Amino acid sequence: MPESDPRAVTKLPFWVDVAQRAEAAGFDGLFLGDVLTLQAGADKHLSDAMDPIVIMSALAAVTSRIGLIATASTSFDHPFHLARRFACLDHISGGRAGWNIVTSSNALEARNFGLDAMPDHAERYARAADAVDACLALWDSWDADAKIADQQSGQYLDPAKIRRVDHQGPYVRTAGPLNVPRPPKGRPVLAQAGSSEAGRAFAAARADIVFTVQSGLAEAQAFYRDMKARAVQAGRNPSELCIMPGIVPIAAATKDEAEARLAELNSFAVLDHLIAKGSEFLATDLSKLDLDAPLPRGLIDQAGNQASQSRVAVLVGIAEREKLTVRQLLARLASGRGHLLAVGTGAEIADVMEEWLDAGAADGFNVMCPVLPGDIQRFADYVMPVLRERGLTPS
């Protein structure tokens, strides 16, 4: 977009601007995704990705209230490192750290870490569960008052309040204890976006926040009900599990202006890149299809191990519900990758959010701004005041 700096991603002032605008606007948290490779079609789109823990650590120093949710994969990092890094981020931010737990599914990621391919889906989740359990044990290896730091006696720690963990899981071993004190909040907030059977079970048992791609209200309600029921089955209070669908806001002073902005955004989409991205998401080669015909049937069953089955289901759902051609579906992918798209005035976008909150489809939203930092500011200017007026923002 003309307004955006195409070289911003490696520059700290860009990230500081994003974080400070989001904090000033009243967002609860900032979420930074991650992928451990250049992806297909990297030369055609913003494809370099800064390490989230580096960015979030820097942002901890220049923000004071906003949550800092960094993505990290359990597939290539030892839980001792993961637990320690997130504990440190929680310390330096005064309890604002969050971890978006992912398992990585891209074969290019595997190859960067010396594997020929990713382990299969079930094994990735089994390792993730093992790794997170090890992290939980490590975070719990210090009592909150284990540090005495008594200058008179010279006693620094109370050994009775620090424990080895001796975690011996199927994938992970660690002796512990951690070498940093218990994090301010006890542990970072845990976010997860699994949508498969294994992913849902994992999130229902362990996550505080579930990110999810939903674009139809009925499907979102069904997902919401399913996740809350799983939380109850896992012995948890369902209100502890916060369901946060993504929403892509295109906010402007009038509906027409918002529609024009959406059209402008879509005009910058690169068809080749969309075909590559869509092919990856749907695990099917879209370049071989007639772009002006409807999406062929049977794509859900074809999606194999490496694809996200839920992403396939969402895209196929949108195409069928809205009777889209392949080309039209690709445009939808451009503007939000299948997430709920809300185009309009602040009140119109707030209406959609309120409807989903009231209908039991969401506890909150992952607001996915297409252009940074501009769309954070637009959300702050147009949507936040309405949400605040309606009592829909946290106090």
Added chain:
Amino acid sequence: MPESDPRAVTKLPFWVDVAQRAEAAGFDGLFLGDVLTLQAGADKHLSDAMDPIVIMSALAAVTSRIGLIATASTSFDHPFHLARRFACLDHISGGRAGWNIVTSSNALEARNFGLDAMPDHAERYARAADAVDACLALWDSWDADAKIADQQSGQYLDPAKIRRVDHQGPYVRTAGPLNVPRPPKGRPVLAQAGSSEAGRAFAAARADIVFTVQSGLAEAQAFYRDMKARAVQAGRNPSELCIMPGIVPIAAATKDEAEARLAELNSFAVLDHLIAKGSEFLATDLSKLDLDAPLPRGLIDQAGNQASQSRVAVLVGIAEREKLTVRQLLARLASGRGHLLAVGTGAEIADVMEEWLDAGAADGFNVMCPVLPGDIQRFADYVMPVLRERGLTPS
């Protein structure tokens, strides 16, 4: 010490204060060591250790000139992660990142990462060489002008300027390329502190900075000559390898005040902890010895795989040169762990530094302040003006 906050280590304002004072004083860099476990006697001394990459990333946001040298071990982290994190730190700091490469030697560290013991010394260095070579290839996988970011054409990267690395070493495989652009300086500054035969060979071939424990001028000169000769043998310009012994400055307005401060510092040393630390460094159980007798002979030969042979040699050297009892050696260990101890006025400390610089024993110093941030300020107030007057600080 009464002046220090014994709870400072987990608090960001403490680190910001340290970094900003060091930057204002004119230090070239800030160096943060690391160990991946609580160590023996953890309850008696400041033993929790924040992840250096988290701290240095935060400090990148609140400093503008000082180098940020973070320690990371090659034994437990994949080079793709290491290369990426240090590249990101280099980006957000505008080219100020440094990596102190360590191999980890403590069995407790091994157990936190699921091993029963550390691999032996030779294997650790073989892995370190493989890992650093993989990192060098990854940093080199993008040309400096690979990012086009052309808003008109939509072209983001020039694929001809980004290469796979396909590193296949004895320990490490990675396909690459890295998913972040070439770091501003091409790569982070590489620091290393190996003193064994393998460690020296490693540093001479790859490091920009060598940290070293030296307390006698003659030994320091011999080390300096040896390292420069190795650099030449490795085909490098010896001035590219910067030898930086540690120096522990106890600076005050008068010599007497400085001596009194050293005595005060030593009075806070905890004997039990010193015995544990000394036993670890010397790989011998000091609690079984007569503390008021001289150090027994033969300790160098006893030191096995897990101990640092050079550290043993330094401590034994101090004890023999200064004819110290075990108890007196432990006091020396308390005030600087065997590094060069310089007690006096700014001019007296500058004299020692100048002597070492002139005598071909050092290219610079790793200034190891006993109390933070107080001794940075004392060094800034007493020593820096003298060094500056003598033209011994970088312009």
